[in-house]
Amino acid sequence: MDKVKLNKYFERSLWVFHLNTGSCNGCDIEIVAGLTPRYDLERFGIKLVGSPKHADVLLVTGPVTGKMLDRVKRVYEQTPDPKAVIAVGTCGTSGGVFYNSYNLSGSIDKVIPVDVYVPGCPARPEAIINGVLQAWIKLEKLREGMKAAPAK
Amino acid sequence: MLGLLETGSGFWSAIIWIVLVLVIGSIVIYIRNKGEDSYKKNTEQDKPFISGNPEESKESSHLSANHIYWGFTEALKGYYNPLVKMHTGNINDYSSWIIMLTVIILIVIGVSG
Numbered sequence: 612m613d614k615v616k617l618n619k620y621f622e623r624s625l626w627v628f629h630l631n632t633g634s635c636n637g638c639d640i641e642i643v644a645g646l647t648p649r650y651d652l653e654r655f656g657i658k659l660v661g662s663p664k665h666a667d668v669l670l671v672t673g674p675v676t677g678k679m680l681d682r683v684k685r686v687y688e689q690t691p692d693p694k695a696v697i698a699v700g701t702c703g704t705s706g707g708v709f710y711n712s713y714n715l716s717g718s719i720d721k722v723i724p725v726d727v728y729v730p731g732c733p734a735r736p737e738a739i740i741n742g743v744l745q746a747w748i749k750l751e752k753l754r755e756g757m758k759a760a761p762a763k
Numbered sequence: 764m765l766g767l768l769e770t771g772s773g774f775w776s777a778i779i780w781i782v783l784v785l786v787i788g789s790i791v792i793y794i795r796n797k798g799e800d801s802y803k804k805n806t807e808q809d810k811p812f813i814s815g816n817p818e819e820s821k822e823s824s825h826l827s828a829n830h831i832y833w834g835f836t837e838a839l840k841g842y843y844n845p846l847v848k849m850h851t852g853n854i855n856d857y858s859s860w861i862i863m864l865t866v867i868i869l870i871v872i873g874v875s876g
Contacts, residue, residue, distance in 0.1 A: 630815075662812045682815030690805035757801065 614618040624656030625747050628690065630667035632683050632719065634673025637733035640702035641672060645736040657743060663690040668746050670739075671723075674709050675716045687723040693753035695746040698725045699739055701732040 631639055645652045646659065648691050660666050663686045675683055687696070698719040701707040706718045719725055729742035768775040802808050810818050836843050849860075 664808070664812050679815075681817070685807055685817070686812075688816045689810065689812055692801050692803070692810055 612634075617668050624658070624669060625750075626658060626660045627668045627670050628661075628663045628665050628684065628686070629670045629672070630663075630686055632671055632673045632679040632703070633676035633715070634700065634702060638672040638703070638731075638739075639700050639728070639738050641671070641731075641733045642699065642707065642739055645739050651742060652740060652743070663687075664691055664735070667694060667750055668743065669694065669696045669726075670699060671696060671719050672703050673698045674706045674712075675722050676718060677714050677716055680716045680722060683719070683722050693750055693757055695726040695750045695753070696723055697727040697729060697739075697742045697746050698712065699729045699731075700734050701730055704728045704730050707732065 626731050629639070629642055642649065652658070653757045659670075664671065669687065669690055671683070680744075687694075696719070702709060703719045704725075706712075706715060710714045710718075711716055716722060727742045731738055734742075766776075849856075
């Protein structure tokens, strides 16, 4: 990984919106663990925000239930561009043990485009942090692309 | 008209007011323009975030008056319910009330006078 380039990315804070689409809360607890003093993600300027309209990254946990289907799409559409989506946990990435459940619309990538997959049941905080880092790198590339060719 | 108006508690100047509005307005416009410029108008990005729920129409998201006064009428139910019963919508009933009250007032005036 290009350390110099990564340092440049850290100049800007990364705001993350966490969305639970039907998770058992296992992955959500691990996300919160990433913010506790042991891992302390906020020291890098990464923090959870209360609205997708303020977010750069969507951190989505759980398989998408039928009730959440419209809401996931709406939250994704409400997030300003450029944006990245991280699917956290086995259920989010594939549906997990619930993959063919009658009340599910499927894994997250069947509903919205996913950039980074973080498997695990639940995903470990280190893995989630690594996923956020991957999303950040992708997001910065998108930003640079948008600067080169600004949207009309 | 544009001069300085001095009062016991301060002063008022239209010119200072206009200059202040222009200065503060310019600062507000500058800060607003520094915001997210990649926002897409007339899409979901333009709508309020209500936990992912769709935005309801203004009519259906308003509270109607009987909701606002619910606690009031509930607390004063004993007083309010007889009043509701009195409002029959029949003009003869209302005329009777006026006649009865007029008679009572006249009797009171007659007795006290």
